[in-house]
Amino acid sequence: MSDLGTADAVLRLLLDGQARTRAELIDVTGLARSTVTGRIEALVAAGLVVPSGEAASTGGRPPARFRFNPAARLVLAADVGATHLSVALTDLAGEILYRSTTPLKIAEGPEVVLDAVARAGHALLREADRSPDDLAGTGVGLPGPVEHSTGRPNHPPIMPGWDSYDVVGRLSRELPGAVLVDNDVNIMALGEHATAYPDVEHLLFVKVATGIGAGVISGGRLHRGAQGAAGDIGHIQAPGHTELCRCGNVGCLEAIASAAALATTLGVETSRDIVELVRAGNTTATSAVRQAGREIGTVLAAAVSLLNPSVIVVGGSLSQAGDSLLAGIRETIYARSLPLATTDLQVRTSRTSQDGALRGAAFLVQQYVLAH
Amino acid sequence: MSDLGTADAVLRLLLDGQARTRAELIDVTGLARSTVTGRIEALVAAGLVVPSGEAASTGGRPPARFRFNPAARLVLAADVGATHLSVALTDLAGEILYRSTTPLKIAEGPEVVLDAVARAGHALLREADRSPDDLAGTGVGLPGPVEHSTGRPNHPPIMPGWDSYDVVGRLSRELPGAVLVDNDVNIMALGEHATAYPDVEHLLFVKVATGIGAGVISGGRLHRGAQGAAGDIGHIQAPGHTELCRCGNVGCLEAIASAAALATTLGVETSRDIVELVRAGNTTATSAVRQAGREIGTVLAAAVSLLNPSVIVVGGSLSQAGDSLLAGIRETIYARSLPLATTDLQVRTSRTSQDGALRGAAFLVQQYVLAH
Incomplete structure (x- = not known):
């Protein structure tokens, strides 16, 4: 969540959904x-704020109230995984309106993948019967380190062909509005935080999947860190x-505790296979997890x-x-x-799962719109 | 550094030392x-801001300029270590004006130690020929976890008698102005950051001394964390x-790499002894460090x-x-x-040493004054 300047104090205040008069806005800000x-005039002209009834009069014409209008614009949210692409249209509050998911390998490279993002976005816009011009922007999560200020992947280990690729430039050719890019774990953290x-x-x-990372x-x-590499706990x-x-090093957490490492040990393919083994009561799998x-x-x-x-x-x-998984994690956190530091610590499973990434991607755009 | 509200935008802007007219302040804020x-009237009345010449006239009476006045008030900064007490009088910009250091054991308990802080503060005020009423506040660093919002130590391991003690209440009886308390490593981090x-x-x-901690x-x-316990890497x-x-656990970093642990291994008493051995070219000590x-x-x-x-x-x-010490640290950071994440990483020895803690303690008060 970036700091917003004085100029955005009005919109920031209205974000809570409450309607306010000019006098109230002057008073608080x-x-x-x-x-x-x-x-207010600029926000109303942009549709971001709408009149919302009148306050009680203290004599004379009753003053108008204004409220935030999340339906004013749409946001395209894209969660690009190692082997899937999920996209959603949300309103400015991050509420998911339309969505689609397709299998897609990130290793196909940026041209193929970003073209698929743009096409899926336009397909959702048609489904919603809305124009591309209704887009406030596009938020994208990628499965690797991203320099957030430029939106360029930064030596991503599982994304051949993506290093330093101009994701923003490519998507801006196909989609109107701002394009914001971050790594997938960061947007999951943003989505979980904003939602739950x-x-x-x-x-x-903490994301535990093919790889392991944290937001x-x-x-x-x-907290993105100096190169956007914060949270790389794998x-x-x-x-x-x-x-x-x-990565070339030895003993990394990811090499021994990720779904990829467990799948190799258990002789299966995917994390879904592992989850199914555990649910079926397989003790080897349960013990490994x-x-x-x-x-x-x-x-x-x-x-x-x-x-x-x-x-x-x-x-x-x-x-x-x-x-x-949670039991094992709690066991060593509390032991060590x-x-x-652990008196009031909660260790919980994600409440937003797949939606968290999409909501986080939408949140990137919301914050950008508020700051500009 | 806490976020400062709109009401402080004027003072915050002037903190850079530059003089500005009312029109410039209205324009920027x-x-x-x-x-x-x-x-401006309130700040001038408080002495925090002073008139500073006039801007060029555009016809008519030239507009007055105003600037921040760090000399307006004094700050008492106290760095309470395990076996020493350092206090300083600074101006509002954290510039150290007078100082004193005495041996004092934190284990003497809060009454003895805080009484010594107050007495040392009054002694410096007399030395500076200033009144206690010139104090904007007192900033205190303690060698253990502190709940910053209340200023109470939180189960500090090497501070018997201090747990939950009302440091703010005790010092407020002896010293005018606000009292802000934090742990010593946090104030060293604040001081180093603000200064260098x-x-x-x-x-x-990272503080490597009798114990090991980080800010x-x-x-x-x-970043203080939920209970003010962040940075407890020891x-x-x-x-x-x-x-x-x-602490009752095994294999803690502090148990093997602190000055206390090394002193035991090398058969000496203090970290100063270790430093002297290393400076004298003792290879056992150098290798241990x-x-x-x-x-x-x-x-x-x-x-x-x-x-x-x-x-x-x-x-x-x-x-x-x-x-x-630095060579050993760098060796494993770069290896692991x-x-x-390490492309542009700098690993450096502190530039502020003892002054860092005092400047950080003064900084706590400066931030408080700005926010109130």
Whole structure:
């Protein structure tokens, strides 16, 4: 959540859905009457704010009220995974209106994948019977590090052909409005935070799927780090391990506790296979998932000592395996953290699952619109 | 650094030391003329802002300029260590004017220690020939977890008698103005950041002394965490270790790489003894310090993956041991982090040393004054 300047104080205030008079807006923001009036006029002209009845009169003509209008514009949200593409049309509040999902390999490269994003977006617009000009912008989540300021992937390990690719430029040719890009775990963290924990200051979202990553919410805002590489916990060394990781290092958490690592151990293909084994009561699979939870918990215990979050949310495909993963994670977090940091710590499974990524992608656009 | 509301936009703007006219302040803040005029009057009455010459006239009486006046009030900054007390009088910009240091054991308890803080403060005021009423407030750093909002220590391990003690209430009886309390590593991080890296968004300050702790700057602001326990890296498990720690757990970083642990190994008393051995060319001590650096580096590598800072500052008494500690830290950080996160990473020795804590404590008060 970026800081919004004084100029956006009016819209920011109205975001809570409450209707307010000019006098109330002047009073709360401390802005000049002329500033507030001008801002309201611009927002009404843009459709972002609409008149909403009248306040009680204190004599004379009753003053008009204004409220935020989330239906004013549409947002295209895209969640690009390693092997799937989900897109949705949402309103400006992130409410999902239309959606579609198709299998698609990120390794097909940026031209193929981004073309599919644009086509899926236009298909949803037709389904919704809306014009592309109704789009406020497009938010995209990609499965690798992204330099958020430019929207360019930054040496993404599982995205051949994407390094430094101009995602914003490519999509802007096909879709009107702003294009915002971030990595998938960051948008999942944003979506989970905005949807399920809006008042929580310090939250850690952990995705356990083919890979392992985290999104860090610090002081209510996403912490992206200097190169946008924050949250890359999959390559922290798990104590006592020396397995070779695809990154070239040894003993990385991802090399021993990801769905990919477990699938190899269990002789299956996907995280869905693992989840099915666990649900069918296969003790080898259940035990492997629990042990993976313990390994992840060791790394998260260090994160708890460093960041003292009040909520850790575990999401990603392997989190569907039920309580085993969470139990293993909790076991080592509580064993390895100081009591002070875990007194009020909640460790929970994601409440938003797939929707979290789409809502987070929409949230990127909402924040951009508010700031511009 | 707390967010400051609209009401403080005028003072916040003037903090850069530049003089501005009312018209310039109205223009930049977007605030109403009456708001700016009222705010300027209040700030001038409080002495925080002073007239500063006139701007060029555009016809008629030339408009007055105003600037921030850091000399308006004094700040008492106190750095309470395990075995010392340092206090300083600073101006509102954190510039140290007078200071004193005395040996004092934190284990003497809050009554004795806080009484000493108040007496040292009054002594400096007399030395400066200033009245206690000139104090804007007092900032205090304590060597343990502190709930910043209340200023109460929260189960501090090396501070018997201090748990939940009302530090603010006790000091407020002896000293006028606000009292702000935080843990020592946080104020060192604030001081280092404000003094040496004001434009760095993501910084990690690591204190290596009797204990080991960190201060986390995220998005330019101190990340305190849910219980104010963030940065407690001394109790993260160092891979492969099982030494008993005073916290009751085993293998904690602090139990193997702190000055206390090294002093035991080397058969000396204090971190100063260790530093002297290293400076005298003692290879056993040099090798032990370097190995401690490697162990700390393993934990910091995890922090780099999680937070992607652009600067890591190493401070605390053991950082005086020269290059050995830093070399060990760098060795494992670079061995254990993804290239993307370390491309532009700087790992440096603290530039502010003792002053950092005092400046950070003063900074707490400055921020409070600005927000109220």
